[in-house]
Amino acid sequence: MLGSRNKLRFALSRTNSRVLTKKLKYGNPVVHMNGGQIILVLPCIKSWGATGILLEWEDTFPYSGELANIGSIYIKEGVYTMDEVNRIMQIAEENGLLVIQLVQTFGHMEFVLKHNEFSTLREIQQAPNVICPLKPESQLLIKAMLEQVLDAQPNATHLHIGADEVWHYGVCEDCSVHATGNKHGVVSLYLQHIRDLVLFIHDKRPNIRILMWDDMLREYNLGELVEPVVWNYSPVDCFHIPPAMWSSYQKVFSHIWVGSAFKGANGCAQILVSSSRYVSNQDAWISVADEKPFDITFEGVILTGWSRYDHYATLCELLPVAMPSLASCLRRWVKPKQEQVSEAYNEAVLSERTCYERFQKFIKGDFDIEDKDCSGRPKIYEDAELEEDSSQTQKELALTLEVTQQAVSHHLKSLVMIHKQADIMEVLPQQDWPGYDMACAVHAFVLLRNRCIALIHGDEVAAWLNPWQVENKYVNPIQVQGIAVAAERLLKELVATEENLQSSFQCVIGDRSKNEWIATLHSPLVKQVRRIYENAYHYANSAVRALPECICPNANEL
Ligand SMILES: [Zn+2]
Numbered sequence: 001m002l003g004s005r006n007k008l009r010f011a012l013s014r015t016n017s018r019v020l021t022k023k024l025k026y027g028n029p030v031v032h033m034n035g036g037q038i039i040l041v042l043p044c045i046k047s048w049g050a051t052g053i054l055l056e057w058e059d060t061f062p063y064s065g066e067l068a069n070i071g072s073i074y075i076k077e078g079v080y081t082m083d084e085v086n087r088i089m090q091i092a093e094e095n096g097l098l099v100i101q102l103v104q105t106f107g108h109m110e111f112v113l114k115h116n117e118f119s120t121l122r123e124i125q126q127a128p129n130v131i132c133p134l135k136p137e138s139q140l141l142i143k144a145m146l147e148q149v150l151d152a153q154p155n156a157t158h159l160h161i162g163a164d165e166v167w168h169y170g171v172c173e174d175c176s177v178h179a180t181g182n183k184h185g186v187v188s189l190y191l192q193h194i195r196d197l198v199l200f201i202h203d204k205r206p207n208i209r210i211l212m213w214d215d216m217l218r219e220y221n222l223g224e225l226v227e228p229v230v231w232n233y234s235p236v237d238c239f240h241i242p243p244a245m246w247s248s249y250q251k252v253f254s255h256i257w258v259g260s261a262f263k264g265a266n267g268c269a270q271i272l273v274s275s276s277r278y279v280s281n282q283d284a285w286i287s288v289a290d291e292k293p294f295d296i297t298f299e300g301v302i303l304t305g306w307s308r309y310d311h312y313a314t315l316c317e318l319l320p321v322a323m324p325s326l327a328s329c330l331r332r333w334v335k336p337k338q339e340q341v342s343e344a345y346n347e348a349v350l351s352e353r354t355c356y357e358r359f360q361k362f363i364k365g366d367f368d369i370e371d372k373d374c375s376g377r378p379k380i381y382e383d384a385e386l387e388e389d390s391s392q393t394q395k396e397l398a399l400t401l402e403v404t405q406q407a408v409s410h411h412l413k414s415l416v417m418i419h420k421q422a423d424i425m426e427v428l429p430q431q432d433w434p435g436y437d438m439a440c441a442v443h444a445f446v447l448l449r450n451r452c453i454a455l456i457h458g459d460e461v462a463a464w465l466n467p468w469q470v471e472n473k474y475v476n477p478i479q480v481q482g483i484a485v486a487a488e489r490l491l492k493e494l495v496a497t498e499e500n501l502q503s504s505f506q507c508v509i510g511d512r513s514k515n516e517w518i519a520t521l522h523s524p525l526v527k528q529v530r531r532i533y534e535n536a537y538h539y540a541n542s543a544v545r546a547l548p549e550c551i552c553p554n555a556n557e558l
Contacts, residue, residue, distance in 0.1 A: 048334075050330055054302055055101050057071075061149065100159065103145055106194070127168065133175070134189070139193075143197070213229050213259065214229055227255040259304055435508050441505070498526075
């Protein structure tokens, strides 16, 4: 692990804090107490260089009393009790991690506004995202939420009030009338709402520091009331923050944070996590921090990790799968490049071959994948980006695992990037991480899914068992025998994979998210492959037909 000397010397010059945020969206308590995973995650991220944890509870927090319906008491399964919340706080404290709770106060309010009892507080009836700031009940509701969350952390030094992505406001009848009559227009609604809440929080906790995402602040000035978290999740190539923004922030705010991403920012339905893409985002921010625009020293970096793009969106890039990315991202902040270069030549670092071997073991999981040819087998493609020796190793892996070389390349990039340039080298964490079994199961599933898709949309089914042929019973039995064999084999593997997913997900994310994930990604595949298998098996054992049924329904079979 890293020496404190290095942390002090290098980390402080960039930021004081590296805080991991967990977006605990509905049905997705990414790390659940019952499995004991949280106890492992906190010391794990601490050892990787995190100095705190930002908890966006959403509806996994045990709100009580009049708020009982919006939180974990209502959901019951897979979320946190107050005892568990207290335990998380305690473990974080024991590990020296700063805990910042996040309560959404304007946008991203779906978990509250979706309920009938709060539907009248929506700014727009069809959109449960944004709360109307002018309705008296809105302020009462949010203040009650803030009170309960603050009560759970008597020694809180920071609180995050979200307030990002307020896509529409000033549009309901009350708000539009108010905006029209105010010289600052709709801006006055936003400023007044946030200001009232901040004053309320300071009234309860005078010394607490209040953070909020900065996207709305790019237009509005909230002075010394809050500390903006400037977020940008783009990789280096498309990362841009206008210098004028730093100039104006520097005049207004005495404390500024930055927000990067280690997962959940690469597409709303992504399953795997590309470490290199997120490391690139850290590099972009590190360059900004090193340059110190307008002499700004950032308070800290918050590494965010979305698991859904909004409350109703599907699950994406789950935390256990993203742990290697998190380790790599934290490593960028903790260690200077020159140290990583020297490490690359250290014998302790995994060699390229070792990484490939570990990768092979990783994605194989508990499956014994036979090395034999079958119908519908995908083609092997060249990957021009890779050097000759790497390409050769990937070909061997692709053959052994019976997947495309592209799939191997993709998985490899998501797990471990080995470049000849040591300064961009990432390695797998030196230990199994909490949720490792689940990550293995997800990777194994994605490989199998690629093979299923290759069969479903491949040439063989399109040429000899397409919907027209099935509908018209015009199928050549000998040609579909291979399809039947391939589909049967995939079905068996899908069954085995489901058992693996069930058991490994269970102890990490609970029934609700497990069932949703499997029903979204695994079950539809089973259905499609089974249909192909049943059709192929049927026609492989049927007599040859002379004409398609649409031409001659009564044609005699020969
Ligand atoms: Zn309104």
